[in-house]
Amino acid sequence: MGSSDTFKSLCLEYGFALILRIWLYNSEFKATVSGRVEVSTPINSWKKVTEGVALYKDGINPYSGDMFHESPVGLVIYSQLIDQATPYLSAIFIIFDLLTGHLLYLTAVEYMKHLMRRQNEDKDEYSEEVKELLLTDKDVKRQPLYVVAAYLFNPYILFNTVAQTTTVFSNFCLAASFFCMVKGNRPVVCLFLSLATLQSLYPIVLIVPAAICIGYHTLPPVNKSKSVTSKLPKIYQKILPRALQSTNSDHWVRSMAATIGLFAAMTSSLLVLSCYISGGWEFVHSVYGFMLLVPDLRPNIGLFWYFFTEMFEHFRLLYLWAFQMNALVLYLLPLSLRTRRDPVLLAATLTGITAMFKSYPSLGDVGFYLALLPMWAHIFPYLQQGFIVLAAFIITSVLGPTVWHLWIYARSANANFYFGVGLAFAIAQIFLITDILLSYTKREFILRQVSGSVFNGKHRKLVLA
């Protein structure tokens, strides 16, 4: 496939995606989709944004009530959008969506280059027999196209765009940070990550893969002749993981500290700016308190609402801690250690985990990380649960709205039906993510460890116990 072919198929994809979106915006599905709880949550729904903007314009603090949960920076931007560009709103949403798709494409291109580079570096570690399993130029050309197709034609993303949720913008920020991450641009990645964090808090975990990624990019060229003695105190070297206790350990500590510091500085200055805009710190409770304390238990595709409606009130705090730790920090350290060689995979996994476990998830979040996965299309052959995940995704996506109708409109079913489907959806996602991680490990293992006899014979197995 030549580069002109790639260009042609890219243009085709964008053109088709544009037509699809314009048609959807003008069809009667728009009203239906934007009312769906799977797509619009209290945090991202455009309706709430317009309410908040109306309050803001009337001089009422939108954060004093329980109406508006976007950040003040977002409030100013949206209010400008509504003021200046109301007739072009749908165009703006579509453009941002297409831009997100293109950023993901660029990310994938860059990432595939990086994978090829690493494959060439490590080539001597691989055995002869696995040559056919290595990445080829064809994969490198093709997988970015898959990524952009998986984003632009993903039904979840289509719903999200058509419903005009603010997840379109947070996905844009995330895509931009992914792109800058693979490019190794520290200030911009910090900027976009802090914007995404400001809007929806959970992307804060992505700073870890971002820091690792930038650490790799700024790694000084290996100079074997000169052994660098660490200038850091001994104690730091002890607590660092062994991989980091190399000669480069002070580079790592410095680079990561710089990235995290810059991120912290940017985030806090954005917070101060927000405080200045909204004239007080009430927004912290109304935005981040809302996400962390989960006061609104309207059903969504997540797992919070059902548990917190069912549970006794005095356990609430305990379970809030448990659920939020699950979404934010529980997997951060182990996954960071395990996949530190591939921070982009780590970032995608963390995006997936937060999209699954966060307090107000929407289909836009799910669609975003699903669109990232074709970057690892070369590990799909190692997947074990492919069939189950595929079937579960299809069945739950159809069954969800069906039982919702039965519960809310027909009043013949109840909340258990809907939560059951939501739970199955979450389980399918968990299967998918664990399977991707496991396949990644398997591939690494096969490429490095396998000698001919093991590989062709019947000896070992590698399963998730």
Added chain:
Amino acid sequence: MPVLLDPPEGCRRPTYLMVKHHLKLEILMYLGGLIWFLALPSDHIQSASYFSENSLLPGLVKGGFVEDSYAKTLLASLQDEISSHPTQMPYSWLLAQFRQIGLDVYTHNFTVNYPLSRDLAYEGQNVYGILRAPRGSSTEAIVLSVPFRGSKSVHPSTAAGVALILAIAKFCRRQKYWAKDLIFLITEHEQLGAQAWLEAYHKTSSGRDGVLMSGDLVSRGGAIQAAVNLELFSDRISHIDVKIEGLNGQLPNLDLVNLVHMLCNKEGVHHTFHNRANYGDREYSKVDPYKTWAYSLRTMLEMVFAQASGVPNGNHGLFHRFGIEAVTLTGYRKVDRGSPATFYQVGRVLEGILRSLNNLLERFHQSYFFYLLSATDRYISIGVYIPAVGLMASTLLLRALAVWRSLQLPSLQSDKEKLMRAQEISNCFASVGLTVLAAHALGVLLLRVPVWSALYITSIADSSLAMVVGLVAFTTLAIFLPVLKSMHSDAILLLYVIGLIELATILLAVSLHNFPLAVICSIVFVPFALFANGRKLRLLRILGWLLVQPLLLVALLILGYTSIHFPDDPIIAKAIHAFTQALTFSFVDYAVYGNWMLSVATTFLFPTWFVLWIVVLKGNS
């Protein structure tokens, strides 16, 4: 065998065995589902119905309804009115009667723009009276409705029903125990009137925009808890048939159905379900289990076919959509000898129902919403009947799993070969994804075809015929579409997997809404879907799958039905007429009431059929 990719054989023995013997298992599961479904009405499986809601207190108070002679007078007067105005509903008479009783009475205007034509509109008017609850704050209401039919109507007159609810209104007016508003509703134009009134009451619209202009109501009561629709064909009633099947196959709460049957029993009114009395009601001979089963099965199948159509068999069916439990009581005229049920008894039944509903503390939430009835006092709950569809739909998933496995060529010995193979398969993902997307796009287009063709081909024919022509032309085009593109054999198999999963999904989703429809679809589609792919008998497979093309299937069913029921008439002409009618009705139902039969058939069933059609056409050639 497999090392790193699949756990060795022994580790997943069940899956391995399942895939190895998938054909036998599939046949077994399909037959199992079918037998389970047919066995449902046996006495070992079904259960006797019971009241789950305590607060109904059915039949606890002695009936006090004595206005039967008033009802008779009204009936005579109303029949005079109808014969003097044969085409119109006697509004002024109705308003006068309600006012005389002392109720607040209002009229409600609505307009229907015929969805298949630009400027064709019908108008109608409903009359309703509200009895404000003396012991409540008008937060809840009960509806008692009658569809009014003029003398030109094709259905039997319901004048007796109108007379009776006026008499009941008069009776209720003097009682002081009502804690819920009673709304007495007389609708025009059959279901259109009821739908318009409900939409106006709830200020919403179920169908497409601009079709049913339901207008607004002058006055409302509280949230409607339950509704009883009354169709009395005479003042001398042979039996009351209780109709429950609603729009999209929705059913009322079983407690309400039981309540009606129990009160009919109490007042000595002969009551039936689908015009079938319980087995052994008439003959007191020895009970033969086989005959009982066969009789119950017949009753259950009557319900299954009525419910599967998705079309309400009475005005009660439209209330379900709004979360209101409702039934229709149809009283048939007594023609043979014997003592009939009179206004007195039927009035007392209605009084009992209203008083029980008045006792309700919360909306109906106990008992069952998903059930099948095989007699007036026997039910089969969802947990018992769902395995029938579950088994049949799972055969599709099992086949999908087997095909998926065979795609990965389990004969390959080493992991390396397997990996290479998997890479080959992943090459087809893009084309398969595109094909599925295109199929669904075709489905969405198909839903638009009726309107477009009715609007733009009207020059050659009337709108219904134009719609049929459009649909048939589009479908024929779609049938020949796969010829254009060739596909890799792996892609075909992958497409088969997706098509099977999708079909199973549709069946499962439909089974939750409308179990009978799902059963019928499973029985018809599953064998053909399983038969769709294979090396031998290509032509037979193609013909088989073509046979279940949704539009063709409907046409064939109608042809069969006409040739059986009207053997003397010119069958083809009659069948074409019936086919046109059926499609028009299904579109009008979709546009007016929000019946999802057409939209599901076009946007889900047709694309799935199309995906599998590609598989049948191109498979293993």
